Amino acid sequence: MKMVGFWPIRSIRVKIGLVFGLTFFLGFAAAATYVFHEVKKVLIQQENRALMDRATRLSERVSLYPLVIPLPESGEVLALWYTTGDSSRRLYQSPQFPEHLSKTGTTTVFSSDTLQLARVNRDAEGDYGKLTTIVGRSNRPLTRQLQNIGWLLISTLLLSMMISGLGAWWLSGWLLRPLQAIIQSARSVNLAGGVTPIPMPRTSDEIQELATTINDMLARIQQAVDTQHNFFAAASHELRTPLSILRTEIEVAQREAINDRERFFLASQLGELRRLSRLVDDLLAMSQLRAGTLQLRPEPIELDDLTLQLTERYHAVLKQRQLYLSVYLDDTAPSFRVGADEDKLTNVLLNLLDNATKYARPQTQVDLRLEMLDENVVWSLTNLTSGPVADPDRLTQEFYQADTQHDGYGLGLWISQQMVRLMEGSFTVTATEDSFRAEIRFKRNQDPAR
Structure with a gap:
């Protein structure tokens, strides 16, 4: 695999680590995203339910005759309206309560700016008129809680990726150790000095099959090389003697009383024999060098x-x-x-x-x-x-x-x-x-x- 603009990834160990890390990242990121949304939904539901219960309790404590208005707790905002027919009268409103909010509506829980609010409508005493109670709290604590949960999941993801990456690196190294031994042994093969079979891992898997196949291939290569060396050596030895005899006979013939045409013909033949002799000597030297049998003094x-x-x-x-x-x-x-x-x-x-x-x-x-x-x-x-x-x-x-x-x-x-x-x-x-x-x-x- 080679991507334009990047160095080619040649190590199987790196590839395994990348695939494992990418798979883990995508799987964990998807799971973390799902968990975060579920936790967020549960927390918002709990917050809305608690806020709705609080609004209901405050609404039940409100009395018109005599007028009794419960005070909100610290951090809460409260607004009360009493509606009869087409007229509406505000009974109470906290200083921090948003002015633009409408007292009417069917939504029980809603948001406004940084507040989370709950609306409760109930009939006033004697079923004459309607009482509307709106209670609100700041949504910043919930937002901070969700942010903390998000950062916790991200930190856990990064830490898990690092641990899984180290684990994948170690595990891939352990799995590829027999293959690395095969590579090192194959690099040390020297056909001139004979072939030593590579170690056979007892893993009963594809790596053992690979080692067996390589050893069979090396045996065939060694047999072919030995045959080649033997042929060159034998042919060179067999050719040197007749070539030497021919050269000697032609050199002797040149000394005899012959005409210029015959002398030119013999000189040409002698040149070709010398060229063939040099080729035979080179082939013999090549065979000895390849086989490691060349003797030095x-x-x-x-x-x-x-x-x-x-x-x-x-x-x-x-x-x-x-x-x-x-x-x-x-x-x-x-x-x-x-x-x-x-x-x-x-x-x-x-x-x-x-x-x-x-x-x-x-x-x-x-x-x-x-x-x-x-x-x-x-x-x-x-x-x-x-x-x-x-x-x-x-x-x-x-x-x-x-x-x-x-x-x-x-x-x-x-x-x-x-x-x-x-x-x-x-x-x-x-x-x-x-x-x-x-x-x-x-x-x-x-x-x-x-």
């Missing part, structure tokens, strides 16, 4: 010496592609010794050099820097590109190719990142409108892993 390596050796080896390739290599070594650094697997690190650096020369803009410079930053040995390679790199955040994902027009299978940067991570270093790539940069960081003088 860490040792102290002078990264500056290794870098110079590789750039010397790559000089011809750079010249062939009309690129210029600029190498910067930090003279202030005491050493560039790091702990890593030399063969694996060599493959990573060669892959980055190959990536830079493959995608660099012709007739531009490739910058290689080796320096010390914050006690870290930083190896970086920057090249200019022909245009912006599409979706640079996905460059280190497996099988992703930013430019499908070049050779490759989208495994080089992913394998490089995984290998550097296993050697306890960091690997990052960044891209701008017209440049690409790959960076590797190792702790200086870090000890090789045991």
